Amino acid sequence: xxxxxxxxxxxxxxxxxxxxxxxxxxxxxxxxxxxxxxxxxxxxxxxxxxxxxxxxxxxxxxxxxxxxxxxxxxxxxxxxxxxxxxxxxxxxxxxxxxxxxxxxxxxxxxxxxxxxxxxxxxxxxxxxxxxxxxxxxxxxxxxxxxxxxxxxxxxxxxxxxxxxxxxxxxxxxxxxxxxxxxxxxxxxxxxxxxxxxxxxxxxxxxxxxxxxxxxxxxxxxxxxxxxxxxxxxxxxxxxx
Amino acid sequence: xxxxxxxxxxxxxxxxxxxxxxxxxxxxxxxxxxxxxxxxxxxxxxxxxxxxxxxxxxxxxxxxxxxxxxxxxxxxxxxxxxxxxxxxxxxxxxxxxxxxxxxxxxxxxxxxxxxxxxxxxxxxxxxxxxxxxxxxxxxxxxxxxxxxxxxxxxxxxxxxxxxxxxxxxxxxxxxxxxxxxxxxxxxxxxxxxxxx
Numbered sequence: 001x002x003x004x005x006x007x008x009x010x011x012x013x014x015x016x017x018x019x020x021x022x023x024x025x026x027x028x029x030x031x032x033x034x035x036x037x038x039x040x041x042x043x044x045x046x047x048x049x050x051x052x053x054x055x056x057x058x059x060x061x062x063x064x065x066x067x068x069x070x071x072x073x074x075x076x077x078x079x080x081x082x083x084x085x086x087x088x089x090x091x092x093x094x095x096x097x098x099x100x101x102x103x104x105x106x107x108x109x110x111x112x113x114x115x116x117x118x119x120x121x122x123x124x125x126x127x128x129x130x131x132x133x134x135x136x137x138x139x140x141x142x143x144x145x146x147x148x149x150x151x152x153x154x155x156x157x158x159x160x161x162x163x164x165x166x167x168x169x170x171x172x173x174x175x176x177x178x179x180x181x182x183x184x185x186x187x188x189x190x191x192x193x194x195x196x197x198x199x200x201x202x203x204x205x206x207x208x209x210x211x212x213x214x215x216x217x218x219x220x221x222x223x224x225x226x227x228x229x230x231x232x233x234x235x236x237x238x239x240x
Numbered sequence: 241x242x243x244x245x246x247x248x249x250x251x252x253x254x255x256x257x258x259x260x261x262x263x264x265x266x267x268x269x270x271x272x273x274x275x276x277x278x279x280x281x282x283x284x285x286x287x288x289x290x291x292x293x294x295x296x297x298x299x300x301x302x303x304x305x306x307x308x309x310x311x312x313x314x315x316x317x318x319x320x321x322x323x324x325x326x327x328x329x330x331x332x333x334x335x336x337x338x339x340x341x342x343x344x345x346x347x348x349x350x351x352x353x354x355x356x357x358x359x360x361x362x363x364x365x366x367x368x369x370x371x372x373x374x375x376x377x378x379x380x381x382x383x384x385x386x387x388x389x390x391x392x393x394x395x396x397x398x399x400x401x402x403x404x405x406x407x408x409x410x411x412x413x414x415x416x417x418x419x420x421x422x423x424x425x426x427x428x429x430x431x432x433x434x435x436x
Contacts, residue, residue: 012407015414016395020330021388023396045314047414050421052319053370054389055284055326061275065293066268069300073264130254137261166261206257208308 005029014040018047130204134160134168146216148235156235159216167195167207169216173234175201176220182234183221186213192229197221213239252317260307267304274318275300278325284390285329295332299325326389333392373423381416384409 005013005026010033016022017030034041137143137160148157148169159169173182182198186209195207198218217236219229247255247269258266278299282292299321303310310320374382387398388409395413399406 012410015417016388016410018417019385019389019413020327021393021395021398021413023394046421047417048323049315049319050417050424051326051389052315052322053373053420053424054385055277055281055322061271062279062289062293062296065275065279065296066271068293069271069297070264072297072301073267073304130257133254133258133261162261164261166257208260 007033011040014044015047018044019051130168130206131170133206134170134204137162137166137168144212144239146237146239148216148218148237150235157218157237159237159239161209161213161216161239165209165211167209169198169202169205169207171198171202171205171218173202173218179222181221182218183229185217185219185229185233186211187215187217188213192217215239253312256303256307256310256312256317259304267300270303270317270321271300274321277318278321281322281325282329285326285333285392291332295325295328298328330392369424369427373420373427376423377416377419378412380404380408381412381419384412385416388413 010030013022013026013030017027022030034044138145140160140162142163144161146159146161147155148159149155156173157169157171159167161167169184171182176182178200181200182202184195184198184205184207185192186195187193188211193209193213195209195216196205198205215236215238217233219231220234221229221231247258247266250258250266250269252270252273255266255270259270275296279292279296282295283289286292286295302324303321309324310317314320315323377385383402384395384398384404387393387401388395391398393401395409396406398404399409402409
């Protein structure tokens, strides 16, 4: 490509891009453009969803391929799959002697990474599945736990974080009014990291966290969540 | 695929979360549900059963290694796997000059025990709606999309093959995809309907 494409030219390429029908230079230009234009991202998403139907033929998997795949997995897996344990109620923990303190917002904003991955609530069709997964995770080897308590020491949520960073949080937080949402945070040595928004009336949510947070906290935020919270936490607990 | 039954009743989102925990049974269930579609696409694009099987392995290995790439807000797991497989196939097709010499071979569906009759009926039902929706496209739209999507050609290649202006081909790809989506919506098929 001898020159930079204009926005109009890139818009003209979005449909072809959505079915991988552009060359490498054009693809790079479109992808850079998509980082800046949410409308274009939405357009490409719609077109890609339409394109995915083109290949919707279904049919059985090819025989023998799974066995080859399993062989590869056996050679490349980071660890053995832990056996699914049973969930047993955990004793209530005493509130941490270290009171939660939010880092001053100005200091937080610079270092905060918005790292929400999958936050799925029981309101979804997958809720019962999540509850089962959360139960089975509770006593996995290497799992870390947190009881998140309010200012009075009442446990409002229990979380388990597995060695691979997958976490589940079982909440009894009271429902919030419309326009508000709970947001989950991980805190380590540095600034709080958002683990995602939980909705206004969460029950069981799944999340993923990089590193080893020493605390988890939930705040009450406006719908959609915030990059850096200035709220006192609704519940907070040590991950042990 | 022993142990898959543990996840049979789970939806795709829960399956991917379990995959992120290195649960092979969860990956096996995702494979049981969607490998056939990925394989069908790869066979149609690559015309080589062995290479198509390798592509299926690659797509599911990528899901195993990077499950966080799946964003349910952007579509279903099957759509995600098909898009990933399609991009890999396009790379392969464009890198393989020998593809011009390939011979068309018939695609034969092989039945395996783990692909149950309900799932097959579901797939066939959706596929039937998709075929009907494709019939609503103009010949020009269908031709441009099929050459680009299944042939792995760029729109410039398609324009050359069809001896049409590049702008016309780009327009037909867009209008065809928009029409396809509208036709499927009119038939009551949307992403939520296809979620397994």
